[in-house]
Amino acid sequence: MEKYVVFTDLDGTLIDAETYSYEMALPAITLLKERHVPIVFCTSKTRAEIEVYRKKLEIKDPFIPENGGAIFIPENYFDFDFEYTKKVDGYKVIELGTEYAILRKTLKAISSSTGCEIIGFGDMSAEEISQYSNLDIESAKLAKMREYDEAFLIQGGENCVDLVLDEIQRSGLGYTVGGRFYHIIGDNDKGVATRQLIELFSRRGPVKTIGLGDSLNDLPMLREVDLPFLVKKPDGSYDPMVSFNGLKKARGIGPKGWNITIKEILG
Ligand SMILES: [Mg+2]
Incomplete structure (x- = not known):
């Protein structure tokens, strides 16, 4: 078999x-x-x-x-x-x-350079994550315990989406798209x-x-x-x-x- x-x-x-x-x-x-x-x-x-x-x-x-x-x-x-x-x-x-702290730092820098607001799980309370994701509060707390990937939202429309994703690629890191959020990741x-x-x-x-x-x-x-x-x-x-x-x-x-x-x- x-x-x-x-x-x-x-x-x-x-x-x-x-x-x-x-x-x-x-x-x-x-x-x-x-x-x-x-x-x-x-x-x-x-x-x-x-x-x-x-x-x-x-x-x-x-x-x-x-x-x-x-x-x-x-x-x-x-x-x-x-x-x-x-x-x-x-x-x-x-x-x-790649270490979570580096991913977070990169997102902050890209937010400043593009003027687009980026909201990551690290910026949100468990309550806010719960609102965006439909997770219960306990699960949202576990979702915040990130080590290798930051989940985030981009505010400011399509223009900002393109700008931010381009900048991530230029930084040498990667991104992907899940069901609800964008994700910044390393070379993985x-x-x-x-x-x-x-x-x-x-x-x-x-x-x-x-x-x-x-x-x-x-x-x-x-x-x-x-x-x-x-x-x-x-x-x-x-x-x-x-x-x-x-x-x-x-x-x-x-x-x-x-x-x-x-x-x-x-x-
Ligand atoms: Mg999925």
């Missing part, structure tokens, strides 16, 4: 874009767990946010927080040695991203982290990788997997910015599409 590994985005993919519920995907999650298929969360969410979902779903596999900023691998998960940056709270961490993305983690899984023997996402920040991850799937947005459309040869379309919105896709592959 094929050894699968699932790489999945969370917001708008495994969990509903509005309600943050994974209810619709539970049958497929149960099936994957029964078959011992690793489920790797690859998301713009922070480690603190991801840990809540890992606990609720009893998933103990490695994960990739903050748009590929790092790979967190439970200490005894792989029974071979590999290079990592540091050990934290029972994880071996492979750091790929979900794809680089996914590729490295696939390499580790492959050391145990051949694997077939499945990827699921909904937005532009998932594109690099989807390009790295054997079976890439794009789920529908809440309005029933597919993100037009995510397109390449071989990309498959899941037949459903977010977690519903996730559930259908996994059941079809494993069924």
